[in-house]
Amino acid sequence: MATETRAALKTKMASRGFCFSAKEQATVSPEILKDEATVASISTLRRLFQSCLGPRGRCKLLHNGQGGHVTVTATAGRLLSAIEAKYPAVRLVTGAVAHHLDAYGDGGCFAGTLAALLVETGLRLPINRRLVADVLDLVAGESIRYLNSDAECPARLTVDLDSLRDLFAVVNGVTSPKSSSCGMTDADVGHVNRCIVEGFLKTAPGSRDTGSVNRRLQYICCYGKRSSSSYVVEGIFLEYPQLSTFQVTSLKPKLTADGTRVATVVYGASLSGDAENQPGVNYEITPDVDFNAVVLQEIFGSVRNLVKLGVGIVACQKVIHPQVKHYLINDGIMVLDRLGLTKTELLCTVTGCQAVGSFHTAVTQSQIGYIENIVHEIINERSYLQIEGAKERIPTLILFGITEESLNELKHVCEAASLVLRQTIESQRVLRGGGVWQKQLALHLFRILKGNVEKILGEEIMHSKREAITVVETIANCFNMIYDTVNGSITELTDDEAAVSNSSTLILDSLQSAINGLKCAMFTAHLILGVKNLIVDVN
Numbered sequence: 381m382a383t384e385t386r387a388a389l390k391t392k393m394a395s396r397g398f399c400f401s402a403k404e405q406a407t408v409s410p411e412i413l414k415d416e417a418t419v420a421s422i423s424t425l426r427r428l429f430q431s432c433l434g435p436r437g438r439c440k441l442l443h444n445g446q447g448g449h450v451t452v453t454a455t456a457g458r459l460l461s462a463i464e465a466k467y468p469a470v471r472l473v474t475g476a477v478a479h480h481l482d483a484y485g486d487g488g489c490f491a492g493t494l495a496a497l498l499v500e501t502g503l504r505l506p507i508n509r510r511l512v513a514d515v516l517d518l519v520a521g522e523s524i525r526y527l528n529s530d531a532e533c534p535a536r537l538t539v540d541l542d543s544l545r546d547l548f549a550v551v552n553g554v555t556s557p558k559s560s561s562c563g564m565t566d567a568d569v570g571h572v573n574r575c576i577v578e579g580f581l582k583t584a585p586g587s588r589d590t591g592s593v594n595r596r597l598q599y600i601c602c603y604g605k606r607s608s609s610s611y612v613v614e615g616i617f618l619e620y621p622q623l624s625t626f627q628v629t630s631l632k633p634k635l636t637a638d639g640t641r642v643a644t645v646v647y648g649a650s651l652s653g654d655a656e657n658q659p660g661v662n663y664e665i666t667p668d669v670d671f672n673a674v675v676l677q678e679i680f681g682s683v684r685n686l687v688k689l690g691v692g693i694v695a696c697q698k699v700i701h702p703q704v705k706h707y708l709i710n711d712g713i714m715v716l717d718r719l720g721l722t723k724t725e726l727l728c729t730v731t732g733c734q735a736v737g738s739f740h741t742a743v744t745q746s747q748i749g750y751i752e753n754i755v756h757e758i759i760n761e762r763s764y765l766q767i768e769g770a771k772e773r774i775p776t777l778i779l780f781g782i783t784e785e786s787l788n789e790l791k792h793v794c795e796a797a798s799l800v801l802r803q804t805i806e807s808q809r810v811l812r813g814g815g816v817w818q819k820q821l822a823l824h825l826f827r828i829l830k831g832n833v834e835k836i837l838g839e840e841i842m843h844s845k846r847e848a849i850t851v852v853e854t855i856a857n858c859f860n861m862i863y864d865t866v867n868g869s870i871t872e873l874t875d876d877e878a879a880v881s882n883s884s885t886l887i888l889d890s891l892q893s894a895i896n897g898l899k900c901a902m903f904t905a906h907l908i909l910g911v912k913n914l915i916v917d918v919n
Contacts, residue, residue, distance in 0.1 A: 413503060413911060418467045425470055426496030428459065429477075432489045432557070434815070434866035439561045452785045454561035455792055456488025457481050469499070469908050476904040480897055485799035486554050486890065487897035490862065494898070497858045498905035505854060507847045513909040514841060515851040519825065520902035522836040526824050527811065527895055533824075535817035537888070539808050547577050549886040550804050553813040554797040556887065562793060563786040564607050571608045575777055576794055579612045580801045582775040597798055598726070598776040602760035603787045605780040612777050615753070615768040616726055618716060623763040629756045631765075634692035634712045641750040641770055642692040645743055646728055648735035650698035651679050651717075679704055682739040687711050689743065693751065697724040697735070714754075716765070730769025800890045811894050813887035815866035822859035825852055 412418055431438050432454045442451045442462040451462040460478055465471040477492045502512045526533055539546045551573045555562075559569050579597040600617050623629050633642045653676040683704055686694060694700075694708055695716040705715050719727065728735055733749025750770035757766045759778060777794065781787030804810060811817040828835055829852055833845070841848050 411912065412467075412469065413509070413908070415467075418469050419500075419503060421465075421467045421470045422473070422496050422499055425465075425473060426493060426500060428463075429456065429489045429492035429496065430862075430865055432456070432459070433493060433862065435556050435559065437489075437557050437560070450785070452561060453789055453792075454489075454558050455789065455796070456492055457796075458789065458792055460488075469911065472908055473499075473904055476900050480900045484803065484890070484893040484896055485796035487893040489557075490894075491897035491901045493862060493865075494858060494901035495904045495908075497861065498855065498902065499908050501854050501858060502851075502905065502909050505850065507851065509909045511841070511844055511847055512851050513906045515837070515848050516855065516902055516906045516909070518836050518841070519852060519855050520899065520906070522828075523821055523825075523898060523902070524895055526821065527817070527891070527898070533811075533817075533820060535812040535820040536891070537810050537812065539804055539810050539888070541805065541808065544577065545886070546810075546888065547580075547801065547804075548573050549813075549888040550801060550810060550890065551576050551797045553887045553889050554800055555793055558789065558793045561786070562607065562790040563782050564790075568607045572610060572790070572794070573797075575610050575612050576797050576801070579775050579777045580798055582612065582614070582773070584805075596774070597794075598774060599791055599794070600759060600764070600776055600778045601781070601787050601791055602778065603781045603784045604760065606782060607780055607790060609780040610778055612775050613766070614773060614775055615766045616723075616730055616774055617757065617759075617764040617766055617776050618719065618723060618727070620716070620756070620763050620765045623756050625758055625761050625763050628758060631714075631754055631756055633714050633751075633754060634690070636690060636692075636750070641752055642754060643690055644693045644695065644727075644731045644733055644749045644751050645686055645689075645691050645747065646724060646731075646733050646735050646749070647694070647696040647698075647739070648724060649738050651683075651696050651701055651704055651739060652699040653679055653701045653704075676701060676703065679739050680707065682742065683708060685742050686713070689745070689748065691743075691748065693754075695719060695724070695727055697721060726774070727767070727769075730767065730772050730774055732769065732771030800893060803890050803892045804888075807890075807892055809891040810888040811891055813889040815863035817889065817894065818859045818866075819863040822856040822863070825856040825859075829853065829856075 428440065432440070437454050439452055439454050440459060442453070442459070443449065451458060453459055453462070456477055460474055460481075463474075465474050473492060473495050476495065477488050480491050481488045498516065502509065502516070505512060527536065530536055539550070552569070555564075555569050555573055555576075559566070562568075562572075564572065576597075583597055597612075598616055635641065636643055653672050679701065683694070686708075691713060693714045693716065697719050698717070700708075700715060700717040705717075708715050724735060727733075728749065731749025731751055734747040736743055736747055751767055752770045753766075753768040755766050757764045779787060779790055779794065781790050812820075829849055833849060833852070836852070837845070837848050
């Protein structure tokens with residue numbers, strides 16, 4: 381049989397409905413860093429991040445071109461979620477900052493400011509960009525070495541884990557720069573700091589369960605009051621609209637035989653009785669048999685077993701059939717359904733129960749968890765069940781804010797502060813905040829320039845010593861600019877003692893977050909300055 385030609389084969393395939401289109405050639409944009417629109421976008425991004433730095437940082441009001449929701453924020457995370465970068469160089473910066481925030485929670489504005497500032501100043505220098513990028517790489521290594529040195533860096537401190545003052549200072553480094561966007565006064569900031577530290581200490585491992593290091597503070601957000609009304613309480617909260625929102629109801633769940641706890645079973649599968657909720661199960665029925673009725677009878681068989689086991693609460697991630705609910709309630713069993721995946725996992729964690737994956741199998745004693753205390757609470761005109769489990773204690777921070785937007789900002793800040801506290805406990809090292817460690821780093825770089833500059837430049841760059849020194853000076857000045865931005869004014873510091881003591885309120889920055897933010901910024905700037913052409917696949 382003769383081989384078909386390519387043209388004949390395409391004609392034959394086209395007649396059968398296949399569509400062929402010619403592949404377009406990729407577009408190449410040369411010298412993208414000379415494009416005025418790209419440079420202007422980097423400058424705009426830098427101003428966005430830089431104006432959020434420090435206690436004098438300003439809020440941003442963001443919305444799309446068609447209007448819609450208005451985001452009010454001074455945090456890098458919410459800022460990035462509300463904007464969309466058009467130019468690839470800008471996307472490199474926003475992507476790097478987003479990855480940093482995912483891992484460390486704080487320091488996004490610093491990383492974004494430094495990265496964009498280094499790119500801006502590097503492009504203005506009359507020096508080959510390849511040399512600028514190489515020097516930037518060497519300075520990054522020296523900066524990280526310096527910040528990791530207890531002997532050389534006076535801004536590096538050891539945290540006293542027994543000192544509440546040190547813990548408050550770490551939290552203050554996260555919350556105080558965001559006070560305006562959260563609608564907080566200095567007194568409000570102090571109160572929220574105490575709540576965060578209290579909640580963190582309650583989640584720290586104790587004698588009861590030393591292995592519980594992954595517990596997280598839970599949040600209930602209520603707007604209409606000042607953040608100074610916030611407080612921490614033991615237990616998790618599940619919304620329960622079946623109870624009154626005007627008067628607290630006394631709950632009397634069925635207790636175990638010893639009268640101290642409530643046996644709890646949690647279903648991960650739906651108990652609604654619908655056919656589509658049984659994937660992978662085949663039934664053979666006659667036309668006169670109602671399939672849903674058959675499934676419902678199986679569910680009843682499963683819950684009757686729960687009554688025999690003395691279960692007091694049945695919870696379900698999805699939906700429970702009304703008839704099943706009625707049966708359980710008549711037997712004195714509380715019913716919680718439509719919990720969702722997050723609340724279901726949380727309930728399993730605090731009670732120690734294992735989620736039941738199907739009602740086709742009988743519930744065993746090992747799958748039952750226990751609740752030590754359950755009460756009805758009314759918060760901001762909503763009904764909740766406050767649950768304290770027998771296996772693990774997880775506290776909840778009841779957060780208040782004047783507006784819904786400020787409340788969203790405050791929750792974001794509290795989550796970041798809790799993460800920074802955990803990192804601080806692990807490393808037990810911090811840096812003086814308020815721009816101090818950035819100023820110290822700038823002073824260190826200037827001292828090197830006055831002494832042995834070969835220490836950081838190396839022999840391979842010494843043939844362009846004058847240009848390399850200019851680049852190092854430019855980098856040091858970038859750190860000085862960040863210090864000036866944080867402090868709101870230009871302050872000349874000539875020695876280490878002045879830099880370390882220039883703070884009326886103790887503010888500490890996480891060492892891990894600071895070093896990773898510096899890496900993120902300097903390596904991203906190194907990458908961008910090394911870009912020449914942009915290749916775009918248009919297919």
